[in-house]
Amino acid sequence: MTPVRILHIDCSPRPESHSRALSAAIVARLRDAHGATHVTHRDLGLHPIAHPGAAYATALSSPANMTSPESVEACGMSEALIQEVEAADMLVIGTPMNNFTVPSVLKAWIDQILRMGRSMGVTATGEKAGLLADKPVYVGIASGGVFTGDHAKQPDFLTPYLKAAFACVGLTSLQFLPLQATAFLDDQQLDDHRNALIAAMDINRPITTSRR
Numbered sequence: 001m002t003p004v005r006i007l008h009i010d011c012s013p014r015p016e017s018h019s020r021a022l023s024a025a026i027v028a029r030l031r032d033a034h035g036a037t038h039v040t041h042r043d044l045g046l047h048p049i050a051h052p053g054a055a056y057a058t059a060l061s062s063p064a065n066m067t068s069p070e071s072v073e074a075c076g077m078s079e080a081l082i083q084e085v086e087a088a089d090m091l092v093i094g095t096p097m098n099n100f101t102v103p104s105v106l107k108a109w110i111d112q113i114l115r116m117g118r119s120m121g122v123t124a125t126g127e128k129a130g131l132l133a134d135k136p137v138y139v140g141i142a143s144g145g146v147f148t149g150d151h152a153k154q155p156d157f158l159t160p161y162l163k164a165a166f167a168c169v170g171l172t173s174l175q176f177l178p179l180q181a182t183a184f185l186d187d188q189q190l191d192d193h194r195n196a197l198i199a200a201m202d203i204n205r206p207i208t209t210s211r212r
């Protein structure tokens, strides 16, 4: 049986972190559900990738610039990261909420993944159109406070942003698992909260990559 391939991305700078524990629990749940799995771990928190530099920004600045030899070289990291996404059957992301949205290390990764002419195109009427095959994306979020539900006390630019960004490349099957109020819950409460999120996970989404 071909193992299910999981791209597991962590974004916290802290080795012992709530979003890491949550994403690890999501991966463990998927392993239980799917049997044989192969996990590629990209640790953006402990090993951040660079923010877009001048060469990459120039490559993306116009259709004409995109095809030059310099641009092909400048897009090397983008190409490798997109291929990592393409090779996976599902993505698991563990991320903190930083100032109402994703941490900059995850934004830097997104800046490499959303690339016109490679992972996204444009429709006749000018909208972005995803070029990647859809696949399940599980996003475990740790937040110090509460950002969703009746007791939300702050805006949420994280989940709408990720939905819009991933949709641009064709990834629309997102599932958010918010571990909220980490600043206020004790260890037992956090364990219970995490376990409840994992128990409620929808693991029956079809795997739709072209590999299968």
Ligand SMILES: Cc1cc2nc3c(=O)[nH]c(=O)nc-3n(C[C@H](O)[C@H](O)[C@H](O)COP(=O)(O)O)c2cc1C
Residues within 6 Å of the ligand: 012, 013, 014, 016, 017, 018, 019, 020, 095, 096, 097, 098, 099, 100, 101, 142, 143, 144, 145, 146, 147, 154, 182, 183
């Ligand atoms: C720079 C920074 C910004 C933060 N901004 C928010 C925020 O906007 N909302 C919130 O609820 N918590 C915020 N927090 C708290 C973290 O989301 C919280 O501590 C979370 O558990 C961190 O994830 P981790 O345990 O995986 O590192 C922020 C923390 C940092 C360091």
